[in-house]
Amino acid sequence: MKELEIKESLENLANKWTIEQSIYDLHLGKRDDVSDFQLVVNGVVFHIPYLVKDKTYVLWKCLWPDCHNCCERQGRLPLTKDDISLISKKMEYESESEFIKKETPISSWNEMSTMNNVITTISMISLKRDAKETEEQDGKPLPCRFLDGCGTCELHPDKPGVCWLYPFSSWMESDNGKPVVHASFQLTGDCPGFYTDKTSQPMMDILQEYSKRIFEYNMSILRTTREKYGFINIVQ
Template sequence: MFQKEIEESLQLLEKKWQVDPVLKDFMLAKRTDVSDHPIKVGDVIFHVPFLNDEKKFILWKCFWPDCHNCCERQGRLPLTSDDLITIGRGLKYQKASDFIKNETLVASWIESSPSGGQIVMTSVNLKRKQDETEADDGTHVRCRFLDDAGACKLHPARPGVCYLYPFSTWLENDRGMARVHSTFQFTGDCPGFYLSESLDPMKEILKEYAVTIYDYNMKYTRTQREGFGCSSFV
């Protein structure tokens, strides 16, 4: 995400939530004292930012139901092959092909790889609004399945990617072995980030997310093998 968009998101966030100036500078890439602290939890390697000058980690907790910005300002909802079946049935479709035709769209976008290169991602995405088009991909859209109380109308059959927030995840080849990595998404939309001298407050959260993140990666890898998505280096 471009810095201008993050700045705009932070401005909206500050209308309701107090944002730590240190974290704000970090999200706007104004800090030069950031180091990566990798920690292996289960089958996932989490990359937690550490601010050297502050001697503190950047951690996270969820403020739902007071906050549901992740659903109010959604960028895209890529689906796994399991999602296509589960959500399609939940929306009363008898055929997956009809669900795909009416409720999804195919979109491609570019992501930065951990090695500094770029990856072109293509996936089948759940429409966040009924009339969504490819031009809306990557823009902030309120998910149509979010109710007035901030709950998901699809839950627990919501897209697997929704369970990852606020983490992003990727697979890396480590001497022939696929390693699952994960780090936070810093889009400026979430009020849950905070500074801590220890990782202890997040240990249980990381254990829970490690299972979810690993499971999602395996499902998404299978989804690509089945032809519902692809990724390629450019």
């Protein structure tokens, strides 16, 4: 995502929420003191940004139901094979192939780390966020059609796996031939839930909960690519 787009997203957020200056600067790559603090929770390696000069960790909590910005500005909704099975039934399609034909374009993108390195290149079937969505809108923020007037997802609890993970992105790396799941924050400027703290402790319960979701999601991604529903190139 380009710096200008992130800046616009942050300005949009700042109309309603107070964003700490250090969080604002981190999003825009203006901090030269970011170190990668790694926390392993239930086998998932979380990469938490640590701001060395301030001696603070960048943490996150969800502000829903006051906020549903990630659903109002959704960039894409890639689907695992499990998602396709669940959501096609939820949307009352008689077959998955009919659902795929009517509701899903193909998305392709690079997954970036918080340190702005390309981690993986991915192509997956994705769910239209708007019934008239075009291929050119892939990656561009759109209000999701499943967000109702009360800020609730009409697909919940069968919403796409990526919606359960946000604002984390996750990927697998090979460690001596053994796949290891990693996760870091997506710093796109669309989430007002980031804050700083002197310890990482306030986020431990969230990391416990998300580690299980993230691990399961990656296993689902493996099944998806194995059955040729998507393609992922893992950068070593």
